[in-house]
Amino acid sequence: xLIGELSGRTGVNAHQLRYYEAQGLLKPARGRSGYxxxxxxxxxxxxxIRKLLDAGLSTQDIAxxxxxATGDSPDLLPCPELLDxxxxxxxxxxxxxxxxxxxxESLVAYIARTEHFAATHPDFTAPSPP
Numbered sequence: 001x002l003i004g005e006l007s008g009r010t011g012v013n014a015h016q017l018r019y020y021e022a023q024g025l026l027k028p029a030r031g032r033s034g035y036x037x038x039x040x041x042x043x044x045x046x047x048x049i050r051k052l053l054d055a056g057l058s059t060q061d062i063a064x065x066x067x068x069a070t071g072d073s074p075d076l077l078p079c080p081e082l083l084d085x086x087x088x089x090x091x092x093x094x095x096x097x098x099x100x101x102x103x104x105e106s107l108v109a110y111i112a113r114t115e116h117f118a119a120t121h122p123d124f125t126a127p128s129p130p
Contacts, residue, residue: 003028006038010046017046023059025049025066048074061089 007014020026021036026045028036048069052062065086068079076082118124 001038001040001042003036003038006042006046009043010050012046012050020046020049020059024063025059044072047072056093057089061085 001009003014003017006012006017010017017026021028026038026042026049028038028042031037045066048066049059049062051072051074052065052069053059057065065076065082068077068082069075070077076086
């Protein structure tokens with residue numbers, strides 16, 4: 001099938017499909033005319049890519065994980081180093097969550113101190129911003 005049909009069947013625009021190809025995630029054949037020609041398996045591959053992107057994996061992560069993917073879900077087979085790659089990604093997400101939690105705690109404390117100051121110093125006039 002040509003890129004337009006793959007786009008129609010997957011709901012992914014042609015520009016994005018070409019990006020997946022550039023990232024090594026899709027490997028279409030080239031017809032005599034030079035057009036990309038995709039096999040039936042490309043529909044499943046695009047479905048897998050979309051779901052792995054939704055899980056927060058980067059296209060680099062997906063290039064590593066995709067050979068281990070089966071089915072539309074996708075299910076991931078225990079390929080070499082797969083769990084290490086997924087755990088590394090999860091650790092990065094956990095680190096970002098920790099950073100966000102610390103930022104939130106700081107903002108809550110600033111708000112509480114500011115509200116306390118305003119309540120205990122009703123005559124204070126704040127300087128105008130520049």
